[in-house]
Amino acid sequence: MMDLLIRINRHYQELTEQERQMITALQQVDLTWGSLTSNELAKKLYVSRASIFRMLKKLEEITVN
Structure with a gap:
């Protein structure tokens, strides 16, 4: 999880506007990551x-390049 947050910040x-909105929503919602x-x-x-999944794939691709 921490690795994902680092990728997002970097x-x-x-990211597109929709992807940014998803990130903002993720930060505002109290989530129990392991159980969702x-x-x-x-x-x-x-x-x-x-x-x-597209956003996660994009984050993976831009951090590899």
Whole structure:
């Protein structure tokens, strides 16, 4: 989890507006990360699972390059 937060902070400006909104929502919602499924997380953030996965994939790609 900490690795994800570091990636987000380093590459925040490279994210789209929707991705930034997801990050903001994540920071504002009290989440128990270990117990949420991707479906539950998507519902809490009012986005699709695909949007979450695309953002995570993008974060992974921009930190590798």
